[in-house]
Amino acid sequence: MGYAPRPMSYAHPRHCILPPHMIEAIRLRGDAGLRKMADGIEQDGQRFRAARCELMPPAATRRTQPVAARARIKPERKVYDAQQRRRLPGKLVRAEGDARSSDADVDRAYDGAGATFKLFLNVYQRHSLDGEGMPLVSSVHYGKSYNNAFWDGEQMVYGDGDGILFRSFTRSLSVIAHELSHGVVQFSGGLVYRDQSGALSESFADVFGVLTLQYRRKQAAHEADWLVGKGLLGPDVRGAALRSLKAPGTAYDDAVLGKDPQPFHMDDFVYTSSDNGGVHINSGIPNHAFYLLAQNLCGNAWERAGHIWYDTLQSIDNPHASFADWADRTLELARERFGAGSTEAIQTRRSWKLVGIAV
Amino acid sequence: MKLILSCSGGVVGSRIQAQLDTAELGAELARRAEAALQPEKLAQASSPENPLRTDVLEYDLTLLPEGEDTDFRHYRFSETSAAPEVLEVLDELMQEIIRLRARRR
Numbered sequence: 485m486g487y488a489p490r491p492m493s494y495a496h497p498r499h500c501i502l503p504p505h506m507i508e509a510i511r512l513r514g515d516a517g518l519r520k521m522a523d524g525i526e527q528d529g530q531r532f533r534a535a536r537c538e539l540m541p542p543a544a545t546r547r548t549q550p551v552a553a554r555a556r557i558k559p560e561r562k563v564y565d566a567q568q569r570r571r572l573p574g575k576l577v578r579a580e581g582d583a584r585s586s587d588a589d590v591d592r593a594y595d596g597a598g599a600t601f602k603l604f605l606n607v608y609q610r611h612s613l614d615g616e617g618m619p620l621v622s623s624v625h626y627g628k629s630y631n632n633a634f635w636d637g638e639q640m641v642y643g644d645g646d647g648i649l650f651r652s653f654t655r656s657l658s659v660i661a662h663e664l665s666h667g668v669v670q671f672s673g674g675l676v677y678r679d680q681s682g683a684l685s686e687s688f689a690d691v692f693g694v695l696t697l698q699y700r701r702k703q704a705a706h707e708a709d710w711l712v713g714k715g716l717l718g719p720d721v722r723g724a725a726l727r728s729l730k731a732p733g734t735a736y737d738d739a740v741l742g743k744d745p746q747p748f749h750m751d752d753f754v755y756t757s758s759d760n761g762g763v764h765i766n767s768g769i770p771n772h773a774f775y776l777l778a779q780n781l782c783g784n785a786w787e788r789a790g791h792i793w794y795d796t797l798q799s800i801d802n803p804h805a806s807f808a809d810w811a812d813r814t815l816e817l818a819r820e821r822f823g824a825g826s827t828e829a830i831q832t833r834r835s836w837k838l839v840g841i842a843v
Numbered sequence: 844m845k846l847i848l849s850c851s852g853g854v855v856g857s858r859i860q861a862q863l864d865t866a867e868l869g870a871e872l873a874r875r876a877e878a879a880l881q882p883e884k885l886a887q888a889s890s891p892e893n894p895l896r897t898d899v900l901e902y903d904l905t906l907l908p909e910g911e912d913t914d915f916r917h918y919r920f921s922e923t924s925a926a927p928e929v930l931e932v933l934d935e936l937m938q939e940i941i942r943l944r945a946r947r948r
Binding site for chain 2: 569570571627628629630631632633634635636637638646648649650653659662663666669670674676677685686689713720726739740741742745758759760763764765
């Protein structure tokens, strides 16, 4: 069987057997048809022969173009009420331009989506999550006493918390922005959600979660608390937040919830099969590197440090990137943007060295 | 029904695990748990995960042998691959675990 490669496509001009890492990349970056194909391969557990390796269709790997005129660009938000069921999206309760509702969770999800949209548009010239004005869809009141928030590939989902361990997950702008930032990762080429690349995805979401909060408050790096999920923990939980970029491993220490397991240095990197290889654990290392860079550069973290991290995501083009790959790219971009001997480049190298990654 | 339930991941990234006997949870919850946590429903939940979904909860469930049944049945799945009625029962079981532990705090 033969076929002609299409001009400007990502078609691979030969038949091939897909190795596992490639299947993962297809499932992450391919369109619905390709993902279904990859699922089929995984389910069968058989070698997949004579497959057309159209790995990365242009729509999935699109790098967004900066928005030239942003004055009139507005978000398109929709908030649904899942009515404490485990079904999405639920009933539409607030659309763009509607008046405030009588439900605080609905309004916080709406406002939080707007604040995140503003950061990405005003600072990084990105028009919504996909760079093309994608609607920002949220569902609140998901499940009964549901202790989580997540991004499902198309929308944000927030639980009310059980009131014991957690309060409503809409109470934290950094968590709302964290979930939306997973969407930015997805539409920037994606990072496989496992091991170090998964921890980079988590870290990017944490970094832009706290940057959204700092940008809204107009807080400089030294004025911020660098906490993700402050205000979410239940009244009797010993802790301040879900994570700390300033001091990973210190956010909570509770009899029921356990102790914050995040390391801040490669010496304490956690090897585990749970949590997709510790994506929420080892993200403490790049989180802390970002914190050190922002703190040492002074001023607003979303400016120089934020640009280096955002540009890295846009250009790394490696869904299996390791911490070292990411660190190398941040240094290259710091040199390109600010100069080889610039403070930014020197501090970028130093921040990685302080968390145990030599670049 | 006796089981070991573990819930991990999510945006928090923590893990909570406990052994439960649904007979100790009240008749209504026990009835719904036994109806929802059937091997065929749980086996369906172990389908391939959608890689675009992040911060989702992962469940590890072991049904312990009872009566004439001597097999352990073990299931591992994420919340995005399980049926809503299974998830709603798991939410209630997790709540029972958390309440019991919080009381002992």
